[in-house]
Amino acid sequence: MRNLKSKAVFNKLRYSALSAACSVLILGCTEPQQNAQTSQQGKSTSTQATVSKPVVYQVFTRLFGNQQTANVPWGKVEQNGVGKFADFTPKALQEIKALGTTHIWYTGVLHHALVTDHSKFGIAADDPDVVKGRAGSPYAVKDYYNVNPDLAIDPSQRLAEFDALIERTHQAGMKVIIDIVPNHVARNYQSMSAPEGVKDFGENDDTSKTYARDNNFYYVVGEDFKVPSSLDYQPLGDETHPKSDGKFKESPAKWTGNGARTAQPDINDWYETVKVNYGVKPDGSYDFVRLPKDYAQRDIQAHYEFWQQHDLPDSWYKFRDIAYYWLNRGVDGFRYDMAEMVPVEFWSFLNASIKMKNPEAFILAEVYNPALYRDYIQQGKMDYLYDKVGFYDSLKALMQQTGHAQDVLAAHQSVQDISKHMLHFLENHDEQRIASAEFAGDARMGKPAMVVSHLISKAPTMLYFGQTVGEEGSQDAGFGKPSRTSIFDYIGVPAHQAWMNGGKFDGGQLTQGQQALRAYYVKLMSLSTLPVVVAGNLLPVEVNSEDTNARQRVLAFARHYATQKMVVASNFDANKSHTFSLKLPSDWQHNADTVVRDLLEDHPVKKIKDGQIMITLAPRASVVYLLED
Template identity: 55%
Template sequence: MKRAMIWTCALALGFSACGGGADKEQTTTSNTEKTTTMQTSEGKAVVYQVFTRLFGNTNTTNKPWGTIEENGVGKFNDFTDKALEEIKDLGVTHVWYTGVPHHAVITDYTKYGISNDDPDVVKGRAGSPYAVKDYYNVNPDLAEDPAKRLEEFKALVDRTHKHGMKVIIDIVPNHVARKYESLNKEAEGFGVSDDTSVDYKKDNNFYYIPGKSFKVPASLDNYKPLGGDEHALSDGKFDENPAKWTGNGSREAQPHFHDWYETVKINYGVRPDGTYDFSALPEGFDKKPAADHYAFWQDKEVPSSWTKFRDVALYWTKMGVDGFRFDMAEMVPVEFWSYMNSSIKNANPDAFLVAEVYNPAQYRNYIHLGKMDYLYDKVELYDTLKHIMQGHGSTDNLAPIQDGLADIEHHMLHFLENHDEQRIAAPEFAGDMMKGKPAMVVSALISTSPTMIYFGQEVGEPAAEDAGFGTNSRTTIFDYFGVPHHQRWVNDGKFDGGQLTEEEKGLRDFYVRLLNFTKNSSALMGEYADIHAFNRQNAADYGDKLHSFVRWDDQEKLIVVNNFDAAQGAEVEMQLPAEIVKAWGLKDGDKVTMMDQLYQQISADLKVENGVGKFNVKLAPLGSFIFKL
């Protein structure tokens, strides 16, 4: 996005103004081109993350450590035309189907040629989706007929496309299951050709501890695999000789219980001393497009693991998958991402690539050098909003985040829930699903970046039950289970919300209204300016539980006002700084009626006096307005 050239960012004047997603290095011409491209296409992307195993499960037994027979499991086929249409109507553009690649599970599928997994190195009874066992197939739990599981997933991809949405799945390049065994005869599995007599070799896929065998971690807090149920392989042992490094980098033959002991670390040509065994990107490649990165790697010798993961990504791309969410991307060298992502973009220029990265100092490297489209905005925007929702954070901290990310704001994926985070409604987080409403308005509207929600978030799921492995407050990713609030929306497969409470229906209606507005508003792909600081200085009764900003382009002008206070409403004479008044072409004496875009029931009159705009607003507790001039 081009920056507003009329005035500069000026926190000293009590406001900040920053354009959309323009990179600092780009010229005014390229920014203008980017603005034109983005504003003539559909608006903001909306990602719906769904834990595939749980989505369609209508079994309400919810026995801790329950078996697949006891607690049930969701299937690919549960995403019916009706279910997908309801997801689409929520405002969704992309569905992230979490837990699709075949990961280690406890259920016996030996009659399908799949070896059994050892409970001593599997977390939960259903297994972690981030301990992938076979990248060329899908989780057999998710198929009505495990022998045809890949065909059932292909049909889901086709159905999702038919309903006008794109498909995202996970790739976890940092680690794989301790017992990786691909059934694909056309692709060599990880580690098959490794020289296990040495700790490191460039083309080894794993790191080894020669002379030592793997030992299962000592259990903590009386933990027992499968909750203590008997199992033929649950004996405190796992045959791995020599031992491999563990996924989180532990070099011990017996990792700690809190290490990622169910996984092994992938070797990307990084020697044990931290030096690299591959080519570095030339100076200035942070400004080069993906096509140049692709060309650069064509004559370079790269480690075996690079080509194997590239082939995995291209396999799923060819099948029709539209993008990937990359787990713990910053644990893998950025040069690999240049290689990987430029290969994906060469096959599908529109691929949607999202990375889990938590180090703000590395954001620009993973975007510009690694060619990621989007990164989690977790440690800045999410964490700040979480503190505000919990009642011990200030809205004064929001504008500086946007200022600091102004050059890459379009690349920062916004969310309030995902599979790693606590549910908003959980007592351990906010304890009230409604406290997420103003935060969601900020998260979805403050930037040009995509917005993501996690299934069940839109009906206030609190994740209150004990599923087995792990703790409540986060919906389990390790066990067979039902998701109670979400199940009330599923309504025995009708997907009509028939069992929701009135409060839950109201929350989902809020999400439908908000997300569809973000998807269709052109202003949200245009300019942004903070007016919160200006109102903190100049508007009476405007405290740090309120928050406001403006978004605009040539077609729309929006003023967004939020109240994060769950106990008290607010009545304020809001003020629009002179710089915004001028940029919007308003003048003294103008009186403009504004209509709220969420519920189309509240209006306000903006009056311009002495160069400053003013309007009165009355906000309910946790209330929000999106006023459109």
């Protein structure tokens, strides 16, 4: 959310942010919070909303509403079931909103390649030899102008059903994000729904050339595509299928999505996709005008005007038109897959085009190379990037009892100048579930990590569906290995299904431990509207203890905004309590015996004495103290 432009906005806020938090604020917090009027873009409706730190709820759309529990490896949709757009009922959306959610990222919405036969709806069937899993990868998009037919009650009306979901989401006070995957498309890309006059990717390509600026793809001239071979993998788990014959017609062969240039990619390549050409020659040189360095300091308007002066590769315009199409349908933003594999100049062009159409559009990108972070934010005009390499990785190590608290703080400090742009998460569709044996083996380890991840900076927070109830991701769905909830096959998600409770979305089948975990997340995420959380600056806090293990396992910091001061400490030790003192920033002045209360876990009232607080934390416990002058 990019409308936090001045301190005047925050001066409207008072410090009873939510009823869940107000009951535990320090004495004197009695004024009601004033709501700020916001307007939704596209088809959204006007709602009352507080200024809030952005919270993204990522949901794998196909899995969310599925109630079937057979979980047969490589199971067909008739066996394992599939969720629908309609499963996101007003009640379901209300419960998602209860987590402080401002944006829902509906993952896997676009029509991608899949094995299930929808030919009776005029949808060409896909070949299992170039589809991963039975339900297919959401990142092998087959038609950018329609949605996955699996997700509709009536596949012939699937766009209308998605439009209705956009409207319901807006009515619930949240915005809609979907994926755009600019680096590659499905090997069998063929849009049957493109607006009149829109040409398919590759339709006008000169296939006699490996490269041409306005070709959408790269070609292995003179060779036909060969399906990768492997003794360890057979499509559909070696099930007989009429199209599973080890062949796929593509002549000439195209380069593979991850850049493999051979007619027969390796089984570990992204063989189900083909790479998109943005005017980057095979030798890596650029066939388009470069963006001047000083545009890193220029605004969206300047970027937009710069690109209007130049003729650009065809693929640039194709993706701009795709983005416009979805913005016109009411989508509020995009998450870009593998953005670093596409030139930063393209992002300047695309993001400027999007922002000129909708200044409040939410732009999130997957970039894993820290050396590129600043270029993609400043020149590419990304709103947010994944803070994975560094912050997430060091936090994961701490959760696994192998890392050090100082490593997490150092990772955060390394991006301090761009920290508000670095989105934080603990789970997503690419990462292992916290509760999986391969990660932490205990969903409760997500509690201290989520406190740190959510409260350490102004950056958005992302939650993955099932995370708040301790989903393990241990189902063998077919393609890929357990520990991550499958994105390739039809499967049920047990802990999430217990919360869903047959479509009641009331947690009726959760265990007591799962209920407590979700309640903890709800309470933590309710702090999203505190001004110090939305806009506070980070300050160091010293952990004093003679126990070396305490200094390694306890992570503490402070944040300060206007009259609000927040102190956070989390114990990442899975088995041991720690007692320590926190030395507060030297410029914080407090009266003797200032009383503070814990906003999060209702720890006993504490007094600040001589600029320090003495704290005892149980394993996996945290404190969040709010101080006010």
